[in-house]
Amino acid sequence: MTDVGESIVRKFQKELNSGTVSLVLLAILDQSSEALYGYQIAKRLEGASADSVPVKQGTLYPVLRQLEAQGLLGSTVEPSVAGPPRRYYTITAAGREVLEQWKVTWSRTRDFVDGTLEGGRG
8 A cells, every 4th residue: 555545544433433432432431340440441452353453552541531520530649659649530420421312423423324324214
């Protein structure tokens, strides 16, 4: 692939990631039985799929802060045995409501895109 082609693919991947990271973060925290700190969330993202979309930690933390500012996540800071204190995140009731709405939106969008790419409806 040419440098131009690779650049276009990276830009497209970045655009896709920006719309899905919040959805995935809410889902991970909704599925967790305990509060998670950033590194734990990053490891769960990595483990979600062998071909998982790379989410850099530089992207992860601003999105977590944004979701918290919107009231979709809560957090507490706790001391760490090794290293600096850790911020643990949990999903709020509002976050669960929004997650359910986003799941519907995601499903509709996925169906539309898949249908279009497969040459069917769209």
